[in-house]
Amino acid sequence: MAERQPLLAIEGLTISLPTADGGRASAVRGVDLSIGEGEIVGLAGESGSGKTLSALAVLGLLPGGAKTGGMIHFAGRELSAADGRAQAELRGKDVAMVFQDPMTALHPMLSVGRQMTEHLVFHRKIGRAEADKIAIDMLERVRIPNPRAAMARFPHQFSGGMRQRIAIASALVTGPKLLIADEPTTALDVTVQAGILRLIEQLRRELKLSVLLITHDLGVMSALADRVYVMYAGRVVERGARAEVLARPRHPYTRGLLDALPHGSPSDHPLTALPGSPPAIGRFPAGCAFHPRCRFAEDICRADIPELRDVQPGRAIACPVDPLSAVPA
């Protein structure tokens, strides 16, 4: 994976946000992330971990007042995280995003056809008839029944799952190389979620699409992602192949998250809660931000912010203690 030029490479990304008292708070603190062509990369973490902010930074969609640092390379081109114009271009063509709630992502008063083609006409400078054809093809690809008729209907006339399919189709009409999906199934029932996950996998295969999948749900991660990044308090704490990270977590935080989930048979894994709750932006503990919740914490964890270091080929953790290295799965 590292040999080839990645489609997207983020280096040393930092994001700070203004606080209510006029100061600034670090929300993302040095994130490196890469996505290969046709690869699905999962970004996991609890609320406040900085996973959504990192993705928004790629698109230049951060809230006003946010300050960014670091570099973003897309398809060999280099753009600084603060270069708004280059990002607007990226947004229209090469990178598209799908959000958690398709009801708010879609405009309620525009027909499906209108909102699927507006940006297409704008960015590609093509005629309406041609744009309609592209949109209908895409609706068919995401399995909306009777796509031609669907173009004239409005978002509220569709179920939640169908709406998310329309939002995905709408994101893909400009032919992007990278799809950023932020909690794309969190608002949906499990049976509907299953359909959307299968759809994303199908689109990756058919369109050679790269996907950045942002989710707190490690089950969703396990179904789709090739590689996984786990974030905590604005930093990546573990990175590696899906099977490695989820079946043999090596960072105590990843392990804690997995132990809190019901999986496997009840006798193997009693539900074990992770003590405390994730820190809010601006209140990250010193040293390793996870140390107050970590049962393996030592003095060094309170003193220094641990670097993300390689422990195996393609596998890195940010933990100086590394207490799980010898633990069998």
Add this chain to the structure above:
Amino acid sequence: MSLLSIRDLVVSYRGHSGGTVTAVAGCNLDVEAGQIVALVGESGCGKSSLGKTAVGLIHPAGGSVTFDGERVVPLGRKARPAPQRRLQMVFQDPFSSLNPRRKIGDLIADGIRVSEGHGGRRFSVGECLERVGLSAGIADRFPHQFSGGQRQRIAIARALAADPRCIVADEPISALDASAQASIANLLVELVEELDVGLLFISHDLSIVRRIADVTAVMYLGKIVEMAPSEALWQRPLHPYSAGLIGAITEPDGEGRLPADLPGDVPDPAAPPSGCRFHPRCPIALERCSVEEPAWRLLAPGRTVACHRAEAALT
């Protein structure tokens, strides 16, 4: 008779265009003391309507709810009969279920006041807080000073303050972070054992239900389609809808398995399908299923199901 007993319950609402929408279309359910009964289903299946009716927050259109031998009187202008105050509810969102302008101690004291006259024990605020793993010292603080998981503990403490014999909890963990979900689920299991209360646990998440509930009831479009001991249901679902729900669950095991798709959408409850309500989405439906509504049948000890084809799943 069971502690909480729901018989032929029907709940309906007036729809947009004047018609009626039947959210609960004839359900039976029992909860015993010391037992956790889970009610699972997708959004819109009627599980919350059933839960709210069980505690008397909604007037049923038909059928009955009996708590401790007495019929549950829907909430009205008059105070609830004292014995029925021992039937309590915990809601999904601890951000909206706790009044943000009142201190934790005052919120809990409301629950204690409810216990007056019903013959149960009378607790102190400190006792209630300590029982859910919080310190008695937080009584002077306000809800916004706590995380979601801690707030849900406070909401549970308030329900416990009334010395309940039965609690209905509607999605009590689904608004919480994963780590808080596990701790609240574990807390509920401990409380049920320790206090011998009955718990009706309403949830959309079968994987957590499997961990905590003794019995699971699966609801689809206003009807309970299967009821079984939780682990048995998980190992061998008899209704194709239960099987579909279980197959759609993702496991965080790193194996990269895509969940199975259950095609179609939940139909409009204002116009439920004929025959078996699940037949348009059912992978094994016969012609009979679109005409004849399946009866509620006991198929094996503890296992009831409403499906014409359930025998096939049993063998």
